[in-house]
Amino acid sequence: MEVRVEIGGMRLDKALAELTDLSRSVANEQIKAGQVLVNGQVKKAKYSVQVGDVIQYQEPEVEALDYVAENLPIEIVYQDADVAVVNKPQGMVVHPSAGHTSGTLVNALLYHVKDLSGINGVMRPGIVHRIDKDTSGLLMVAKNDEAHVKLAEELKAKKSLRKYIAIVHGNLPNDRGLIEAPIGRSEKDRKKQAVIAKGKEAITRFQVLERFGDYSLVELSLETGRTHQIRVHMAYIGHPVAGDEVYGPRKTLKGDGQFLHAQTLGFTHPRTGELVEFTVEAPAIFQKTLEELRK
Numbered sequence: 001m002e003v004r005v006e007i008g009g010m011r012l013d014k015a016l017a018e019l020t021d022l023s024r025s026v027a028n029e030q031i032k033a034g035q036v037l038v039n040g041q042v043k044k045a046k047y048s049v050q051v052g053d054v055i056q057y058q059e060p061e062v063e064a065l066d067y068v069a070e071n072l073p074i075e076i077v078y079q080d081a082d083v084a085v086v087n088k089p090q091g092m093v094v095h096p097s098a099g100h101t102s103g104t105l106v107n108a109l110l111y112h113v114k115d116l117s118g119i120n121g122v123m124r125p126g127i128v129h130r131i132d133k134d135t136s137g138l139l140m141v142a143k144n145d146e147a148h149v150k151l152a153e154e155l156k157a158k159k160s161l162r163k164y165i166a167i168v169h170g171n172l173p174n175d176r177g178l179i180e181a182p183i184g185r186s187e188k189d190r191k192k193q194a195v196i197a198k199g200k201e202a203i204t205r206f207q208v209l210e211r212f213g214d215y216s217l218v219e220l221s222l223e224t225g226r227t228h229q230i231r232v233h234m235a236y237i238g239h240p241v242a243g244d245e246v247y248g249p250r251k252t253l254k255g256d257g258q259f260l261h262a263q264t265l266g267f268t269h270p271r272t273g274e275l276v277e278f279t280v281e282a283p284a285i286f287q288k289t290l291e292e293l294r295k
Contacts, residue, residue: 005053012038013045016055030058067096069110072103076112077278082147082271083140084113084126087280090136090256095124109141116141117148128152129225134243136283137164137262142270150270155225161266162222164230165209165282167259167289168239169248172216176207179233183226192246193228195236202226204233212293215242215253219263230260255285 003019010018013031017024030036031045037056038047049055075087088094088105095106109116109126116126119142126141128151140160142148154160184199186192195202203223210217216239220230231247234240240248244258253259266277281287 001059002054002056005049005051005055008049008051008053010049011045012036012043012047012049012055015049016057019055020057022057027057067107067110068102070102070107071111072108074105074108074112075280077138077280078276079113081115082143083151083269084109084143085265085278086139086141088131088136088139088262090134090283090285093133094130094139095127105139113141113143115143117143117145119145119148119152129155131262132228132231132258132260134257135164135260135262136286138265138278138280139262140265140267147270151267154268158223159268161264161277162225162262163264164220164222165261165263166218166220166230166234167242167253167286167293168216168218168234169214169242169252170216170239171211171213172206172208172218172239174208177205179204179206179237181233181236183229183232193226193232195232200224200226202229202233204230206234210290210294215293217290217293231258253289255289256283259286259289261286 005015013024013027016022016027016036028045034042035058038053076084077087078085093104096104106125118125120127126143128140128142128148131137131139140151142151180203181195182197182199183193183202184196186194187196201224205221207219208216209219222229231241231244235247241258241260242253243255261282263282264277264279266275269276
């Protein structure tokens with residue numbers, strides 16, 4: 001396959017990703033393997049493309065994926081012909097990946113929900129946004145492509161309501177605040193996210209609900225949706241989420257992962273235009289831990 005560059009100045013890997021259906025990581029893999037030619041010559045990823053350059057690349061083979069519907073217990077808070085709202089349990093991965101081909105929310109949705117949008121392909125049918133494996137709470141699910149587009153556009157425009165509650169380490173000095181710090185992949189540990197100058201815009205608002213001395217209960221509102229955003233931002237200001245083994249201290253509250261729960265979700269219904277809002281209680285382990293802290 002080949003494409004012609006119409007706007008110069010971009011790195012080769014970025015240009016290839018923007019001009020084709022390849023992800024930037026796959027584009028990089030092909031470039032490193034010498035499978036990408038520019039005007040018949042092998043170039044490095046950092047090569048700055050010029051107007052008129054002809055880029056030849058390999059069309060990746062489509063892997064046949066067939067994820068099985070599984071009768072896994074999930075709570076469907078709301079459902080109609082266009083959208084479903086589910087309460088994801090703590091410990092469940094949202095969609096299949098290399099290490100998780102079963103037992104995910106998608107496997108459960110394929111069983112419990114009749115129709116799912118196909119915009120994100122076979123691996124993420126219906127999935128408009130995600131929360132981490134060990135974060136519990138509300139997710140919106142699109143049941144057709146038209147609904148998916150509208151829900152995704154609202155998220156991108158920062159108009160959706162997403163409120164979390166978390167138990168965090170320490171006693172925050174302010175009752176409320178705003179954390180505005182860019183997030184990107186950590187330069188020290190590629191498996192982690194971090195606040196870095198070259199990161200993408202990330203904004204989190206917080207309000208302290210209760211104080212327990214060594215811990216605090218906070219409500220957090222997301223204006224952006226970066227990977228691990230709340231966990232990274234709270235660690236950045238010195239108050240990591242309790243139970244977070246990746247961004248927090250080893251000495252922490254015992255539970256089933258981080259004490260972070262997506263409690264409230266609000267959005268404009270894609271068909272009716274009505275503003276809808278849903279709230280669910282935190283898991284039993286979260287509530288039990290709060291009761292113990294109050295004592």
